[in-house]
Amino acid sequence: MPTAHDAASRGSARQGVYAPPGVWQMHGAMLTVPMDVQKVARCRELAAAVADDVQRYIDAHTSVGVERTVLRAYGVDGVDDQGAPLVNIAVDRYAKAGLLGRGISFFLGRALLAGAAGLQEASERLAYAPELDRGESGPSADEVLVALAPHTDAAIDRIDNARDERDANKRRAVPGGNPLKYVIVATGNIYDDAVQAKAAAYAGADIVAVIRATAQSLLDYVPHGATTEGYGGTFATQENFKIIRRATDEAAIDYGRYIHQTNYSSGLCMSEIAWMGAVERLDMLLNDAMYGILFRDINPCRNFVDQYVSRRIIARAGIVINTGEDNYLTTADAVEKAHTVLASQFVNEAFAKHAGVKDEQMGLGHAYEIDPGIENSFLLELAQAQLIRQVFPRHPIKWMPPTKFKSGDIFQSHVHDAMFSLVGVATHQSIELLGMFSEAVHNPMLMDRYLSLKATKYVFNTARSLGDELTIKPDGIMAKRAVQVLDEALELLEEVERDTIWTAIERGSFADVKRTRTGGKGYAGVFERSDDYVNPILEALEAS
């Protein structure tokens, strides 16, 4: 049923600059803050050095999560009667035997050469065969590579086909204009989520994220099948991804506008979920190089290894990542620690580059989280948002709403969100996660999302070209703030580069959270790669 709102949002889609994947463009922005390009270049150089140091570690290690991802990519599926995924049972067995350093692919290929009917059966042998393959005699790594080659090609094709299908769908139903309006659904029941996702699309949303059940990030396996019970959100499972994809595809056809689907590639199953997102045609994934370490106490080594492989898949799949720097400002102060957001964005960018992720796929995150009681806080927000837009001109920057200073006064909260949206449109943010007036009360209800979308459409439309019309006072509050934030970010990056990221994280340089290199969850699942480590899927991704 078409409504006035649909007409309005289609109108703005024509005016907005939608860029097909790979061609993000900036408006002819007039609102610019001073930005020393040499300092920006220096920040990038430092962040690259930080990431290089970690990359040496990554290239020498693998993890249970990475190896499970490989099996999934080879099409291995299914769970036992206890709900334990086959990929877990197979990988854990070889991990416990201390053999995972050779890569699960090595053993998979040998099982295939030993007569398994296919890779599913080969995996079942890895999981359940009475004798463990110790890899001592029989086919060599080279023979294994030859045996797996056609399957590796098929695995990569599956990712590419999903990408092509997404591109075709985007040509059929063109996405709305920037900032894309992003809302979350979080009922705990995937079928209710599907209803809410379509309702959000009807009300004008461009992006629907299904919030993940709280604590899934700490599960070292991915639950299986459609789920209808979850606290704080809904489990990320491959079947659940399919259900929301179907709903958002239908909504795209109904409302003539592409609807993006988002989920979470984070936690101990970061890379497995990246693969599921890739083949189920997700458009965006929350994916951050350090978030798990800082906010979920995941072991830094595990996290860095897993994020790399997840991003290799994401790069190939054409998925846009959403990084989590907004979270820094919920634990640390948004005025004092604004530079940590920028510094982390440089670091996230550097890690993503190492994994082949293009600038146009990097939805670096930042947020409107300054204490609203501070005089001229709006100016500080505007300065920071604009600075980040300029520092990362080709990146689909993700702008996150106020949460920390939200109260149960929903009316005041609605105004707070409107000011946030004004910054979003004036500074040409690419993706805007909409604020909800009930933020401090409950997970958003249908009406909450509707009113948020209605208000945001008003602000975006009424101030569409504001940023193109204004210039800021040189040496004014905003200009000084932008200079200060970049200077401080540079200073922090100098420090991080000098001391390495491991030490910086131990010291609490990001988000005021301190983590040690061998502490946190999941360290036992990290293994040094042997000299003859076999991982044809990762090799293919690295070659692309």
Add this chain to the structure above:
Amino acid sequence: MHPTAPSKPLRAYGDRQNDGMIQLSFVLELPPSARAKEAAKQFAELHGLREALVTTMEPCAEGYTYFVVYGHSQHSIDPATIDVPELRTEALSRDEIEHRVTTRLTRKIIVVGACTGSDAHTVGIDAILNYKGYAGDKGLESYKAFEAYNLGAQVENEQLAERALALSADAILVSQIITQRNCHKENALALIDLAKKQGWRSKIVMLLGGPRIDHKLALELGYDAGFGPGTKPSDVASFLVEWMCGDREKAGAAMAATTETP
């Protein structure tokens, strides 16, 4: 009824005493139409509104309509008939807190806090415990009177108990943000049960906080006090100081003993 409070039934205040004016907003599962509008009006009337006026009717999803309705509520409430345990709202000053603890207790108050169960939202516990605090009110870490340990999120009850006992904690702060299907209550209750089973419930003062927590609920669940939205670190600090320095009645939780089931 409270013996001293005068009885006076109150109605909602719009712009004149007793006009009962309120607004409602809600969604009904039907498309907008004259019938839908009348349905919304009658729905509001069932809630006790006279002269209900539907001021907004908009489709908010396919087959769903969003309404705003104004009307005169016929209901009234007599506050004198209500029995609510209230926490003392007046916080002690920082100097007073430090002074009392140095002079009366002569040691630091050891506080251990965590978001328990699967809850990953540390905003509340961080605001109360971490140095930075909230809205200019510094957290317990900033006081000399307290030794505060923030265990962070997703801490199991058993783990919290173990740490609290190992640290000889005087107080445990539990934060519960996620409230879906009342998991916050179950979780909070489970900790009390554990404390009783392990025999340390009466040795440690236990506080519960979160957006859906109030003092009454906390007492019902077996805690000594509950802190809802808007609580500042200094509120919690004041409560703990008065409790620890022996003035439990002033701490506003005299009824804790009676609500604790035997």
